[in-house]
Amino acid sequence: QVQLVESGGGLVQPGGSLRLSCAASGSIFSINAMGWHRQAPGKQREFVAAITRGDSTNYADSVKGRFTISREYAKNTVYLQMTSLKPEDTAVYYCMLLTPDGTPYWGTGTLVTVSS
Secondary structure (H helix, E strand, O other), X not given: XXXXXXXXOEEXXXXXXXXXXXXXXXXXXXXXXXXXXXXXXXXOOEEEEEEEOOOOEEEOOOOOOOEEEEEEHHHOEEEEEEOOOOHHHOEEEEEEEEOOOOOEEEOXXXXXXXXX
16 A cells, blocks of 8 residues: 655745645555645646656646646655745645556645635
């Protein structure tokens, strides 16, 4: 089994910054990609950003230029640096890990609230 533990969420004013972390542990033999999704109240979960084993990154259009995903291989940890936050970024952010055979694992989520 794989466990994902997110941290770093909280309340921030519009224009502010936060950094989310996600640490993976357990039976991790290989990781194809790690990333973040989010779910705002009353909305479906949506893709935010991902980073592959080869350090290729991909972002949702809504966060390009504001969010940066990075990865620390030695710690099986992925980060999401969020800047210029907007109220519409308010959501529960979920970490995701994808194994080479396509199996996804999810964290339990961390709440980000952007409000003045």
